[in-house]
Amino acid sequence: MLKLYKLTDNQLNYWETWDKDEKTAIVHWGVVGQRGQDKEVKSGLFSNFRKTVQKEINEKLKEGYAEFDEDKLSFLEIEYKIDGFGTEQDLEKRHRLENKLDGILGWTGLGHTDGGSIGSGTMEAGCMVVDFEIAKKVIEVNLKNTEFADYSRIYKMDNE
Template identity: 35%
Template sequence: MTKRFFCGIFTFYSSFVCYSFGELTMIKYYKADDKEQLLYKETWFDEKRKVAIVHYGKVGYKGKVEEIPIETKNANDDFVHNFCKDCESNGYYQIDEDNHHWVVVQFPLKSELGNKRDLWLKDKVQEYLKDHLGWNGVGDVDGFDMGQKKLNIFCKVVDIEKAVSSIETCLKDYRLDLNQARIATKKVGEINYTLKFSHKKVDNFEL
């Protein structure tokens, strides 16, 4: 599995929005094409390998990757500046965190706070979802909670339908208890989650 590093801190880098994880800075842009499909384009600097990575494609699908050799962090700053100007001149825009939708993946726990298998599932689902959602341009994992015999894993996404489909595929492909999972969504401005997927019939969904 390809490792993808995501940012946990929402910051501002010069005049554009970026996401930071340690010393890694990721810049993300989006736009709708003439078929109203959302496209993404993002870049980050791999300091160890001294390359700027550009990843782009359609939201919900694995995109293409380009690597540009860059020797220093300062040189990458210039690259990022030009990357942003190019994106904006081609109709791309940024989506700030307040305009991301929410998706929660819920699993029943074996006990009030979970057993070893539940803790393993918590870590593995977050690990694989970060990778899968990221490389498909959909979004990122944004934490979890455990209690009352439930595990909830929260994701911030830019497209709800693509996110639900991607999550189902990820859980199925990596055998992460899809049949036990419930997937619910909450759009920007909504208060309550709406159940989108459950292998078993559920009358009411609650966190």
């Protein structure tokens, strides 16, 4: 997977691509925090999808897109109150939450989940995001009226 970003008129734009299978790539682009658009690029009888995608990558790089500086990523955590060290159901819920967050953050160009923890009265899911404030709002909207709406807080972990 390759993710590129460009700041234009105070809006962070994303462009990303990944292989769907041996003959198809997905290209996905938009404004960070929004679903954006996507398309499939397929190999043809006389063409390889990788060459087509590489041309698009080269074009985006010429336009000023670049990989996001990892040092500027924010670590966002979503915390839930649990009893003690939690139950098997709590752990299963956390795994479902991590999958949901990966979809939410991935399809809005915001980032991805980065593990979680459970114990001592709380359960957390961690995420690496390019913009904490936008990610928090998008997550709040997408978790409303779901089994994950009962979180105690969404907060930014300090860089250590």
